[in-house]
Amino acid sequence: MATFITLASFTDQGIRNVKASPDRAAAFKAMAEQMGISVKAVYWTVGNYDLVLIVEGPEEAAVTLLLKTASLGNVRTQTLRGYSEQEFRGFLSSIT
Numbered sequence: 610m611a612t613f614i615t616l617a618s619f620t621d622q623g624i625r626n627v628k629a630s631p632d633r634a635a636a637f638k639a640m641a642e643q644m645g646i647s648v649k650a651v652y653w654t655v656g657n658y659d660l661v662l663i664v665e666g667p668e669e670a671a672v673t674l675l676l677k678t679a680s681l682g683n684v685r686t687q688t689l690r691g692y693s694e695q696e697f698r699g700f701l702s703s704i705t
Contacts, residue, residue: 611668612649612691615675617660623683630660630683637662637678644670660684663691 619627630653638648646666654661664671672688679686692700 610665612665615662615688616658617684617686619659
């Protein structure tokens, strides 16, 4: 299973409707579940980003979920592929 860490910022539309943000997060979790994606965490933050999302699942489904979410217009996202220590050690074992 792939892990993705998404940094999200509210768009003008998203901040105008910020009170609905917890409900939108619940809808995100429900959509993720239907797609076989596990939402490990949703954090509201302050600073350069307004939300941090951590999801885990098949890569194609996770990317589709994140694109569908961004297309709704409430957030702009920057997504990072995360690797566990075990996965990273596997990469390191190839270095000679």
